Structure formats: structure tokens, C-alpha cells
Amino acid sequence: MDSSTPFAHASEAEMARILDFYAVRWSYEPETFPILWNLDGDVVESFSPDFYLPDLDLYLEMTTLRQKLVRKKNRKLRRLRELYPGINIKLFYERDFRALMLKYGKVALADGLSGTLGQVAAPYGDPAPTAAIRATDETDTPAATVSTATTSAARRRNRRLARAAAGAP
Numbered sequence: 001m002d003s004s005t006p007f008a009h010a011s012e013a014e015m016a017r018i019l020d021f022y023a024v025r026w027s028y029e030p031e032t033f034p035i036l037w038n039l040d041g042d043v044v045e046s047f048s049p050d051f052y053l054p055d056l057d058l059y060l061e062m063t064t065l066r067q068k069l070v071r072k073k074n075r076k077l078r079r080l081r082e083l084y085p086g087i088n089i090k091l092f093y094e095r096d097f098r099a100l101m102l103k104y105g106k107v108a109l110a111d112g113l114s115g116t117l118g119q120v121a122a123p124y125g126d127p128a129p130t131a132a133i134r135a136t137d138e139t140d141t142p143a144a145t146v147s148t149a150t151t152s153a154a155r156r157r158n159r160r161l162a163r164a165a166a167g168a169p
Helices: 010-021 067-083 096-103 108-110 152-166
Strands: 033-037 043-047 051-054 056-065 089-093 133-134 144-148
Touching: 010 096, 033 067, 033 096, 043 067, 056 067, 067 089, 067 152, 089 096
Parallel strands: 056 089
Antiparallel strands: 033 043, 051 056, 133 144
8 A cells, every 4th residue: 555656547546545544455556467469469458457455356447537438448347357257346437436425425526536637646645736625524534635626517516416415405
């Protein structure tokens, strides 16, 4: 659980914080699985799941970025399962990540850590390089630093989601 891990996306850094909070051991992109070879036997396509949880023997793949790429990722995952049937892997879709953020009361993070807003992530544990806010809640669950560049549409959507989670109309 290296605090200098350079995650590809802010949602991965937040997932690492959640795993750390619950003392779940993890490693980031520890293995690459070849899934396609050319006629000469050279690897032309591979798959590197984002996290491996050794105590659960489970790989996690986050797909909160550019949902139009989900089809490609699903194809790669099917191929991985065909070639490596013993691999236990969970694909974490944007809706799964959003539900997790809402569960922990991180409504403001639900948009900021999905899609392109979370694309550039500082190394795990480092403060964000731009003006940032710290999102916390009373339960002392993991928090992430997010950019203050949240759009008004995203804020409105967050308020609607918070009202829906609270059961308000």
C-alpha cells in the first residue's frame, strides 16, 4: 500500500483509500494477462486489472472513465475469462462506483471522480495540484481531494441524488 502509487484515474485513488480504510490489502496493476497473439506468437493485446486483493484472491477493474469504452473492456474481460477461467475478477462500472460514493455520503465526489473530471490523478496520498476541497463526513470514512471545477449541472445533479438517497421528492 505504497502512498506514491501513480493512479491513472482519481476513482482508482479513491478506491485505494476505501480499501486502506477497511484494511484490505491490495496491489495496483500487479499483473498483465496476454489475451491476443499474432500468428508469430507475439502478444498484441493484454489486460491489466487495476487492483488485486490477495486476501480475497480477487481482481478489480474500474471503468468509470468514458463509458463508450465499456464495450471494449467487456470484450477484453470475456476474453480474459475464456483464457484464464480460474481468475476471479469484478468489473466495477461507473454506476457501481457512483453507488459506493453515495453510500459513503460522498455525493460531491460521485461526479468529480467519474468520467473525464477524474482523469488526471495525483499520486496516491499527494494533494491535488489545483485548488481543492476536502470532502469528509461524520463517519470518518475515506475522503478524497477533488478539483473545485465542478459544473453547476453536476452540482444540481448531486443535489437531486442526495435528495433521492434521503427519500425526498
